[in-house]
Amino acid sequence: QVQLVESGGGLVQPGGSLRLSCVASGTIFDVGWYRQAPGKERELVAEITRGGRSNYADSVQGRFTVSRDNAKNTVYLQMNSLNSEDTGIYYCNARTGISVEAMVYWGKGTPVTVSS
Numbered sequence: 001q002v003q004l005v006e007s008g009g010g011l012v013q014p015g016g017s018l019r020l021s022c023v024a025s026g027t028i029f030d031v032g033w034y035r036q037a038p039g040k041e042r043e044l045v046a047e048i049t050r051g052g053r054s055n056y057a058d059s060v061q062g063r064f065t066v067s068r069d070n071a072k073n074t075v076y077l078q079m080n081s082l083n084s085e086d087t088g089i090y091y092c093n094a095r096t097g098i099s100v101e102a103m104v105y106w107g108k109g110t111p112v113t114v115s116s
Helices: none
Strands: 006-007 008-011 018-024 033-034 043-048 052-055 066-071 074-079 086-097 104-106 110-114
Touching: 006 086, 008 074, 018 033, 018 086, 018 110, 033 066, 033 074, 043 066, 052 066, 074 086
Parallel strands: 008 110
Antiparallel strands: 006 018, 018 074, 033 043, 033 086, 043 052, 066 074, 086 104, 086 110
16 A cells, blocks of 8 residues: 655646655555646656656646655656646655556645636
8 A cells, every 4th residue: 555645736826836746655666647627637747667758748848847865765757947837736656566567546636727
């Protein structure tokens, strides 16, 4: 069993920045950051492998950066140039292994609101 705890969300003005953290209670491999706005479907924002390779949704490419510190079992999401479309609850999702048979866990989420 692995617990994931997100933090760093809050209220920010358009054009501002936030840095989210996802701390795991154990070793994690591939990690995805997702977000969900009220009435909308949860969507993948960014993902990173244990080796540090990353991918981003087109909507955040060039503005968001995902990184990790494996020694701390922590993954970060640096969000810059935020706009109202970035509002939502952000969740981290992590696998405990590389294969598809590995367990997958979700955090409870941290809310992000972009508003003037």
